[in-house]
Amino acid sequence: MQSIPNIDRFLPDLTKLAYQTFQQGKTMFGLAHKTLSNQLTDLFVPEQQQKTKPLSSETLEILQQRLVKLQEADWQDAQRGVYPASLLFDNPWSDFFRYYPEVWLDMPKIWERLQQKEYQQFASEIDKEGYPAYYLQNFHYQTDGYLSDLSANLYDLQVEILFNGTADAMRRRILAPLKQGLTAFATVPSQQIRVLDVACGTGRTLRMIRAALPKAALFGIDLSPAYLRKANQLLSEIPGELPQLLKANAEKLPYLDGYFHGLTSVFLFHELPANSRQRVMEECFRVLQPGGVLVICDSIQSLDSPEFQTMMENFPILFHEPYYRHYTTDNLVERLEKAGFVDIQRENHFVSKYWIAHKPA
Numbered sequence: 001m002q003s004i005p006n007i008d009r010f011l012p013d014l015t016k017l018a019y020q021t022f023q024q025g026k027t028m029f030g031l032a033h034k035t036l037s038n039q040l041t042d043l044f045v046p047e048q049q050q051k052t053k054p055l056s057s058e059t060l061e062i063l064q065q066r067l068v069k070l071q072e073a074d075w076q077d078a079q080r081g082v083y084p085a086s087l088l089f090d091n092p093w094s095d096f097f098r099y100y101p102e103v104w105l106d107m108p109k110i111w112e113r114l115q116q117k118e119y120q121q122f123a124s125e126i127d128k129e130g131y132p133a134y135y136l137q138n139f140h141y142q143t144d145g146y147l148s149d150l151s152a153n154l155y156d157l158q159v160e161i162l163f164n165g166t167a168d169a170m171r172r173r174i175l176a177p178l179k180q181g182l183t184a185f186a187t188v189p190s191q192q193i194r195v196l197d198v199a200c201g202t203g204r205t206l207r208m209i210r211a212a213l214p215k216a217a218l219f220g221i222d223l224s225p226a227y228l229r230k231a232n233q234l235l236s237e238i239p240g241e242l243p244q245l246l247k248a249n250a251e252k253l254p255y256l257d258g259y260f261h262g263l264t265s266v267f268l269f270h271e272l273p274a275n276s277r278q279r280v281m282e283e284c285f286r287v288l289q290p291g292g293v294l295v296i297c298d299s300i301q302s303l304d305s306p307e308f309q310t311m312m313e314n315f316p317i318l319f320h321e322p323y324y325r326h327y328t329t330d331n332l333v334e335r336l337e338k339a340g341f342v343d344i345q346r347e348n349h350f351v352s353k354y355w356i357a358h359k360p361a
């Protein structure tokens with residue numbers, strides 16, 4: 001009798017193929033969306049697109065190579081058990097179907113803001129009391145900045161489109177260094193390990209940390225009540241203890257000195273003015289235990305990615321980002337050292353940069 005081929009032998013290959021196809025689908029979708037929305041913006045606000053420069057074929061080639069590398073790193077980390085392979089396919093599908101039409105419906109408001117050059121516009125019912133002035137911006141030209149439920153509902157979708165479907169793969173690159181950093185606390189029971197995500201937004205990073213560290217106590221802070229509400233909703237869907245979310249300014253963290261074993265922060269620092277970047281790092285240092293690890297993920301910088309200079313110049317024009325230009329040349333290693341961190345490593349993955357910093361033991 002002919003034997004049935006052992007499907008298990010082929011499962012990793014099939015899963016990898018499924019992952020690559022899934023990622024390619026997201027990339028194609030992001031590109032198609034941006035092509036169409038850029039054409040429309042061109043029609044309604046022609047002067048906006050004229051301010052940007054086209055990317056050279058060499059840049060596009062390098063981008064493609066880095067994209068392939070990112071996906072390989074993502075796949076390999078899942079293979080070595082940094083996180084379960086199921087995380088590679090985690091996608092907010094119901095939000096996608098529910099809110100994708102809203103992304104288009106919001107565009108006329110964005111064009112209006114662009115035409116009027118009005119980037120600090122908030123609905124009258126939004127309470128703007130108590131926020132730092134630098135925060136009251138329509139970042140990415142978003143309606144209501146970070147301060148409405150509509151903005152929170154559209155955010156993840158918009159970020160995935162912005163990064164051509166790679167936002168989650170870039171976020172996941174914090175997980176290996178975080179877990180590695182936490183090995184300094186190997187004698188601490190897993191349930192007693194505390195990790196804080198600074199500026200957690202809608203909780204995408206916390207979702208990933210939960211998958212990688214199922215037993216740890218997780219915490220998240222953000223300035224936006226609407227984003228925290230969304231994070232609470234999305235984090236309630238997954239198994240495990242619900243992370244504790246607090247509304248707070250990262251410049252003044254509401255925690256005791258040395259409370260956390262690990263800290264993460266994703267896509268925050270480019271949205272802060274320079275002095276706030278420094279204060280946030282100092283606060284991170286304060287709330288970290290001696291021997292603890294801080295892992296930052298943010299945009300690439302001109303300092304070490306000159307090949308993407310045109311892209312970095314286009315970004316703050318296409319997406320309202322008032323602090324980005326300064327960020328691209330800001331030496332965060334110096335800032336981290338000034339805050340007290342040591343043993344600082346850097347990595348780049350696709351269009352993100354990572355800093356892994358330690359508090360002296």
Ligand SMILES: C[S@@+](CC[C@H](N)C(=O)[O-])C[C@H]1O[C@@H](n2cnc3c(N)ncnc32)[C@H](O)[C@@H]1O
Pocket residue numbers: 135146159171198199200201202203204205221222223224227248249250251265266267268271
């Ligand atoms: C680009 S989003 C990144 C969100 C999330 N980390 C992610 O990976 O998508 C920036 C986030 O930083 C938050 N934020 C900005 N300034 C902050 C501050 N000073 N303190 C706390 N959160 C802040 C915003 O509310 C927003 O949720």
